Amino acid sequence: MGLITERTGLAQIQPIKFILNWGRKYSLWVFNFGLACCSIEFIAASTSKHDFIRFGVIPFAHGPRQADLLVIAGTPTDKMAPVIKRLYDQMADPKYVISMGSCANCGGPYWDSYSVLKGIDQVLPVDVYVPGCPPRPEALLEGIVRLQQKIEKEDIREKWSGRLTAATPS
Amino acid sequence: MAGSRPLPPPEVETRVRAQFGDDVLAVEDQVGHAVVTVSLARYHELVQFLRDEPDFACDYCDFTSGVDRGDEGIEIVTHVFSTTLHHNVRVKVRLPADDPVCPTISDLYPTADWHERETMEMFGVTFEGHPTPVRLLLPEPFEGHPLRKDFELMSRVVKPWPGAAEGEEEEEE
Numbered sequence: 001m002g003l004i005t006e007r008t009g010l011a012q013i014q015p016i017k018f019i020l021n022w023g024r025k026y027s028l029w030v031f032n033f034g035l036a037c038c039s040i041e042f043i044a045a046s047t048s049k050h051d052f053i054r055f056g057v058i059p060f061a062h063g064p065r066q067a068d069l070l071v072i073a074g075t076p077t078d079k080m081a082p083v084i085k086r087l088y089d090q091m092a093d094p095k096y097v098i099s100m101g102s103c104a105n106c107g108g109p110y111w112d113s114y115s116v117l118k119g120i121d122q123v124l125p126v127d128v129y130v131p132g133c134p135p136r137p138e139a140l141l142e143g144i145v146r147l148q149q150k151i152e153k154e155d156i157r158e159k160w161s162g163r164l165t166a167a168t169p170s
Numbered sequence: 171m172a173g174s175r176p177l178p179p180p181e182v183e184t185r186v187r188a189q190f191g192d193d194v195l196a197v198e199d200q201v202g203h204a205v206v207t208v209s210l211a212r213y214h215e216l217v218q219f220l221r222d223e224p225d226f227a228c229d230y231c232d233f234t235s236g237v238d239r240g241d242e243g244i245e246i247v248t249h250v251f252s253t254t255l256h257h258n259v260r261v262k263v264r265l266p267a268d269d270p271v272c273p274t275i276s277d278l279y280p281t282a283d284w285h286e287r288e289t290m291e292m293f294g295v296t297f298e299g300h301p302t303p304v305r306l307l308l309p310e311p312f313e314g315h316p317l318r319k320d321f322e323l324m325s326r327v328v329k330p331w332p333g334a335a336e337g338e339e340e341e342e343e
Contacts, residue, residue, distance in 0.1 A: 079309040112325040113323075113325075114321070
């Protein structure tokens, strides 16, 4: 683009930053990577009782290329890790990752297994970790709200600089 | 009438002993299932006998898997079931730990093909005559046979199991 660089003053971009981040946080097309029982809780969160669509999370991305948010719901194995990485790489920026449940966070009950990854953050940068085994839909909803707070505070200069880090809400 | 009712384990014992004699090493009754331990040489023949004999008619292979018995070697366990007579028979065969080689039964039951491939990678058992002896579940660079007792779980080497193992808690009291 060249219009906004890392050296652009914050005051100059404040209005556009607000609009961009506001638009992004309420239009999270989600790509559910369901690997185990957490996926069932994810589906419960998407249905009418918990209904994460009211937060602007849309669970019908046709594939990774249309998605903004990747939810790793379940147990990532060493064999699955390259596939997850590849699908993550296919997602267009800006993209966010929620690690849902103990398995995706750190290996969970399979911490000593020969086949389970010790947390999805070994292959992907994770924005929000949702603890639980599996987390209740409410916990995922809170994780989504936390992610939205994070997106809201995101500095687009930093985001467009190619660095993946963003300000964490306090 | 032969072949019209489930065979209780004592009758299974009588019939397999009549057919295989001393090659039947043991027959047990476990929750109503006959468990036949057979010599390695006649394992394939016994499974075929259970499938083809009208009194058994075990037309369904539930699973074939392995057990690591430590110094006593690797045990192959095959479970067959009759969908017409509703009885279960398990066949056990003992293999030496250093060079476990077992005849395949995938020619008798196509189901056993994948089960044997899994047993192959998990226990390091070679199935002689298997049509596609390649890995089923493990990723390609994986080294070792993870369900063997001597397989090192690296996570546990770095950080030992924090809780008590089953049975240890009682001993401490």
